[in-house]
Amino acid sequence: MPVFADRAQKPADDKSISPRVVLGLAMAHELGHRLIGPEHQATGIMVKDLQLEQFRRAQQGIRPAFSTEQARRMHTWLQGETLVEKGVPPPP
Ligand SMILES: [Zn+2]
Secondary structure, eight states, X not given: OOOOGGGGHHHHXXXXXXXXXXXXXXXXXXXXXXXXXXXXXXXXXXXXSOOHHHHHHHHTTOOOOOOHHHHHHXXXXXXXXXXXXXXXXXXX
């Protein structure tokens, strides 16, 4: 899904969070989808819906992260060792 900078303003205003934080988390989340696929997780940056507390914590520098497995998958993908060869479908 594309991320538009101007669409970060309203959620940022609604949450009293910097639009930079909203945009940064949205970009990280969508990049995660591009690199590891459509699934969501119960915790971290790949949760289905980021909550206000996560935005507030991110604004304080405590950002939701990718899991170790997600990071490994992205690293593997970016290195060109395709996961397709290991039975994992490519990102959409
Ligand atoms: Zn998502």
